Amino acid sequence: MQAMRFHLALVYTALLAGPAAAAEGANPFVGTIYQAIAAAVVFVTVMVVLKKAAWGKILQGLQDRENRIKHDLDQAEASAKQAEKTLAEYQKLLANAQEEARSMMESCRADAKKVSAELKDQAQTEIDQARQRATEEIQWAKENAVNEVHAQAAELATNVAGKILRRQINAQDQQQFVNEALAELGKGLN
Amino acid sequence: MNTALCMLAAANPVGHVTDKPINGQWYVSNVTVMLVLSGIATLWLLIPAAKRITTGKSGSIDDLRTRGVLANMVESVCLYLRDEVFRPVLGDETDRYVPVLWSFFWFILISNLLGLVPILDITAALGLNDFHGTPVGIGGTATQSIWVTGTLAVIAFVFINGTAIIKDPIGFLKHLTAGAPVFMWPIMVPVELIGMIVKPVALALRLFANMTGGHIIVATLLGFVVSLSTALGGVSGHGLAIVPLIGTIVIYFLEIMVAFIQAYIFTFLTCLFLGQLVVHAHDDHEHDESHGGEHAAAH
Numbered sequence: 244m245q246a247m248r249f250h251l252a253l254v255y256t257a258l259l260a261g262p263a264a265a266a267e268g269a270n271p272f273v274g275t276i277y278q279a280i281a282a283a284v285v286f287v288t289v290m291v292v293l294k295k296a297a298w299g300k301i302l303q304g305l306q307d308r309e310n311r312i313k314h315d316l317d318q319a320e321a322s323a324k325q326a327e328k329t330l331a332e333y334q335k336l337l338a339n340a341q342e343e344a345r346s347m348m349e350s351c352r353a354d355a356k357k358v359s360a361e362l363k364d365q366a367q368t369e370i371d372q373a374r375q376r377a378t379e380e381i382q383w384a385k386e387n388a389v390n391e392v393h394a395q396a397a398e399l400a401t402n403v404a405g406k407i408l409r410r411q412i413n414a415q416d417q418q419q420f421v422n423e424a425l426a427e428l429g430k431g432l433n
Numbered sequence: 434m435n436t437a438l439c440m441l442a443a444a445n446p447v448g449h450v451t452d453k454p455i456n457g458q459w460y461v462s463n464v465t466v467m468l469v470l471s472g473i474a475t476l477w478l479l480i481p482a483a484k485r486i487t488t489g490k491s492g493s494i495d496d497l498r499t500r501g502v503l504a505n506m507v508e509s510v511c512l513y514l515r516d517e518v519f520r521p522v523l524g525d526e527t528d529r530y531v532p533v534l535w536s537f538f539w540f541i542l543i544s545n546l547l548g549l550v551p552i553l554d555i556t557a558a559l560g561l562n563d564f565h566g567t568p569v570g571i572g573g574t575a576t577q578s579i580w581v582t583g584t585l586a587v588i589a590f591v592f593i594n595g596t597a598i599i600k601d602p603i604g605f606l607k608h609l610t611a612g613a614p615v616f617m618w619p620i621m622v623p624v625e626l627i628g629m630i631v632k633p634v635a636l637a638l639r640l641f642a643n644m645t646g647g648h649i650i651v652a653t654l655l656g657f658v659v660s661l662s663t664a665l666g667g668v669s670g671h672g673l674a675i676v677p678l679i680g681t682i683v684i685y686f687l688e689i690m691v692a693f694i695q696a697y698i699f700t701f702l703t704c705l706f707l708g709q710l711v712v713h714a715h716d717d718h719e720h721d722e723s724h725g726g727e728h729a730a731a732h
Contacts, residue, residue, distance in 0.1 A: 271577070271645050274452050274464065278580035281465040285472040286588060290536040297479045298532035300487035301511055306528070307488040308497050 393428050397421040450577050450648040463553065467575040470552075471544040479539060482507040511535060518701055522708035530707060533592055538700040541576060541585065545644060545692030548574020549685070576695075577644040579637065586637035589703045594629070597710035608710060632706050636699055643695045647688045654681040 401420050452464045485504035489496035499508050519534055520527045552572030561571065575581050597605045613621040657677035662670050 271447060271451055271649075272579050274462075274578050274580040275459040276580070277460040278452065278462065278464045278468075278578050279584040281460075281468050282575070282578075282581040282584035283588065285468045286536070286540055286585060289472045289475050289540055290533065292476055293479055293536055293539075294532050296476075297483035298535060300483040301479075301508065301535075302528060302531065304483075304486040304488050304499065304508070305512055305515065311497055 393425050394421075396428060397424040400424050447649060447652075450573065450645055450652065452573070452578055455571060463571060463573040464575055464578045464581060466571050467544070467547060467552075467573055468581065471540060471547050471575050474547060475540050475543045478503070478543065479507060486511075510538075514538060514700065518697075519704050522704050522712070524712055526711065530596070530704075530711075534700050534704050534707075537585070537589065537703055538696050541640065541699055542692060542696035544575040544581075545696060546689070548577060548644065548648065549688055549692065574644050574648060576640055577648055579641045582637040582641040582644075585640070585699070586633035589636060589699075589706075590629075590633040593632075593703065593707045593710060596707060600711050605710060632702070636702060640695050640699055643691055647684070647691050650684050651681055651688065654678075654684060 397420070401417055401424070404420065452462045455461045455463070455466070482501075482504040485500045486508045499505050514535065515527060515531050519531055523530060550572075554572070556571045576585075594605070597608070609622050609625045610618050611621045611625055654677045658674045658681065661674040661677070664670065665673065
């Protein structure tokens with residue numbers, strides 16, 4: 244019984260979309276001109292009402308937004324271009340400043356080198372002069388010392404000679420002896 | 434057996450989608466009622482949305498803001514259609530024709546979607562009677578009537594060709610020759626005329642067939658649910674009925690998608706046919722391509 248009911252159900256379901264569709268009153272094309280008239284009246288009415296009450300406002304809204312977005316984009320583009328230009332100017336200024344700083348540094352370095360060289364030269368000159376002075380002083384001191392040695396030697400020789408001769412000699416004699424002794428001593432040294 | 438036949442007749446899926454006169458008069462039928470309901474629903478949706486979409490005059494940034502979820506949804510759809518669908522075809526003339534095209538889209542969409550609401554079944558279940566005391570269900574889908582889709586297609590045909598003739602009568606006549614040499618005109622003109630007639634016929638049949646077909650499938654699957662549950666009964670009958678029930682739910686979601694797609698296709702093709710006639714930047718090559726696009730859309 245159960246199996247028979249199952250088969251019956253399958254037959255019903257298989258038949259549903261078949262002959263039943265062709266049964267009287269089940270024609271999907273059924274209708275009259277009234278539906279067409281109703282469709283035309285309703286659609287045209289809806290279209291006209293919407294044209295008056297909705298589409299104009301919506302279109303206006305879309306166009307205003309579009310224009311505003313376009314305006315904002317144009318403005319943003321102009322600002323970007325301006326910013327780019329300003330950046331380029333600043334970069335140029337910065338590059339100039341860097342170049343100037345570099346040239347200033349080079350100039351300073353050159354000046355420093357020059358000053359250093361001058362100071363060095365000056366110092367060298369002073370050193371040379373000091374050395375020269377020292378050499379001259381040494382020479383002078385040497386000559387003085389030699390002269391003093393000569394004078395003392397002469398005096399000593401005179402005294403020795405006076406003692407030997409046991410006689411009193413005057414200043415003129417002494418001077419003569421000194422000169423002679425110096426001349427001899429000079430020869431001896433040379 | 435009698436019980437089975439009664440069930441078969443009651444579950445006739447095609448009967449579910451056919452128009453029926455109310456109170457015995459065809460001028461008030463399921464389709465006409467649904468047409469009026471669709472018109473009211475379209476106005477009820479779009480007019481308040483338009484007030485929220487339009488821009489103010491105060492000069493502040495708030496003027497440009499669309500307020501409300503519904504208005505934003507309407508705006509997104511309108512904007513998409515205008516910028517992505519109509520503008521590539523109509524170019525600078527888009528805003529001139531966009532109100533008619535938007536009207537087609539929204540009216541057909543809302544008619545299609547309203548058809549998915551089981552108003553017919555609800556009113557039938559409520560046990561409404563007509564003036565003669567006959568039980569009657571009121572509802573259905575306006576766009577599942579060939580008379581309605583045919584009328585919409587005729588309006589589209591008049592709009593397309595009327596616009597083209599008013600704008601450039603000579604260009605319209607030239608279009609009938611498809612740019613062919615004079616000796617080819619006896620062939621080309623009839624072909625173009627046939628093409629001109631076929632376009633609205635295709636528009637009407639496509640919308641009608643899709644809406645009717647989808648509803649017949651849903652009604653058939655629901656018929657399976659009823660017949661399996663009734664004929665078998667018990668756990669096995671109700672258990673087996675779950676399968677077509679799930680199928681019905683899946684097809685229902687598909688129908689929602691079809692409702693959008695068919696509204697889109699009707700509008701897009703109307704725009705395309707209009708563009709072929711009123712935008713004269715098209716050369717022969719583009720002409721051929723647009724015919725190709727039409728055939729592709731038809732598939």
